[in-house]
Amino acid sequence: MSTAAQHDDDVTGRAGDPGEDHRSDGRRAPLVEMAEVGKSYGNVQALRGVNLSVYPGEVTCVLGDNGAGKSTLIKIMAGLHEHTEGTFSVHGISRNLSSPRAAQGLGIATVYQDLALAPLMSVWRNFFMGNELRKGLFLDKDTMRRVADEELQKMGIEIGDLDRPVGGLSGGQKQCIAIARAIYFGAKVIILDEPTAALGVKQSGVVLKYIAAARDAGLGVVFITHNPHHAYLVGNHFVVLKLGRVSMDAHRSEVTLEQLTAEMAGGQELTELQHEMRGVGA
Numbered sequence: 001m002s003t004a005a006q007h008d009d010d011v012t013g014r015a016g017d018p019g020e021d022h023r024s025d026g027r028r029a030p031l032v033e034m035a036e037v038g039k040s041y042g043n044v045q046a047l048r049g050v051n052l053s054v055y056p057g058e059v060t061c062v063l064g065d066n067g068a069g070k071s072t073l074i075k076i077m078a079g080l081h082e083h084t085e086g087t088f089s090v091h092g093i094s095r096n097l098s099s100p101r102a103a104q105g106l107g108i109a110t111v112y113q114d115l116a117l118a119p120l121m122s123v124w125r126n127f128f129m130g131n132e133l134r135k136g137l138f139l140d141k142d143t144m145r146r147v148a149d150e151e152l153q154k155m156g157i158e159i160g161d162l163d164r165p166v167g168g169l170s171g172g173q174k175q176c177i178a179i180a181r182a183i184y185f186g187a188k189v190i191i192l193d194e195p196t197a198a199l200g201v202k203q204s205g206v207v208l209k210y211i212a213a214a215r216d217a218g219l220g221v222v223f224i225t226h227n228p229h230h231a232y233l234v235g236n237h238f239v240v241l242k243l244g245r246v247s248m249d250a251h252r253s254e255v256t257l258e259q260l261t262a263e264m265a266g267g268q269e270l271t272e273l274q275h276e277m278r279g280v281g282a
């Protein structure tokens with residue numbers, strides 16, 4: 001469990017103070033840090049000994065196959081599950097987040113695959129969903145439409161008519177709206193749950209472009225994916241999970257796309273398997 005310095009979630013509403021950029025020893029401070037984090041569901045140990053740091057202006061890619069523990073990791077960061085071992089810190093303060101609202105209050109936004117968008121509502125209504133602007137008793141539609149337009153344009157997102165229902169947009173455009181919305185409402189860390197998994201090449205390219213834009217805007221991006229090629233296009237740091245443990249942790253300068261792909265395909269196990277097969281054939 002977390003240490004005595006831990007703070008329970010006492011944070012609500014919009015994102016809080018981003019904290020210091022540097023530690024007292026002059027090193028850059030991570031926005032989010034996991035140290036030896038573990039999580040069990042009863043007898044099932046879903047995560048064990050995970051170390052992970054998310055820095056501003058970087059994309060941290062978390063890769064892993066089905067059942068590797070990616071969803072569990074997201075849920076701890078997003079305040080949906082509490083970790084059962086190790087320390088989880090946000091802006092240098094140990095936390096045990098017990099609600100998504102607590103995570104949001106600390107500037108951690110999660111964009112899930114189902115996106116939580118209302119398909120029949122317009123783009124601008126979706127942008128302000130849950131944070132509507134009002135003028136007296138009425139919705140301030142003009143300001144919401146204008147701000148949504150400005151924010152989407154700032155990220156270079158081309159939607160056209162913002163009165164269109166979101167349901168008519170492509171999967172990639174919907175992902176981009178969800179990312180732009182999270183940034184506008186104060187996210188410092190944005191967790192993207194397999195944002196390219198259901199998309200074709202062109203739409204994946206659009207989403208990867210906005211992941212890079214979020215990184216360049218100084219956010220800490222956590223990009224969860226099965227796809228090493230997508231990860232390598234935007235990632236600064238790669239963490240591969242296997243059966244709940246970290247099997248590879250490398251900065252971009254330390255790993256090639258081929259090595260990352262091989263690790264995802266089975267890594268050392270695959271090499272041993274090939275070796276065994278050669279033995280059988282001999």
Ligand SMILES: Nc1ncnc2c1ncn2[C@@H]1O[C@H](COP(=O)(O)OP(=O)(O)OP(=O)(O)O)[C@@H](O)[C@H]1O
Pocket residue numbers: 041044045046064065066067068069070071072073
């Ligand atoms: N609520 C739960 N109760 C019991 N076991 C769970 C629960 N959630 C996840 N697990 C188990 O924990 C392990 C990690 O699961 P998790 O969903 O985090 O993996 P994942 O990498 O997200 O997989 P996928 O890509 O298939 O979603 C699996 O063995 C899974 O069966």
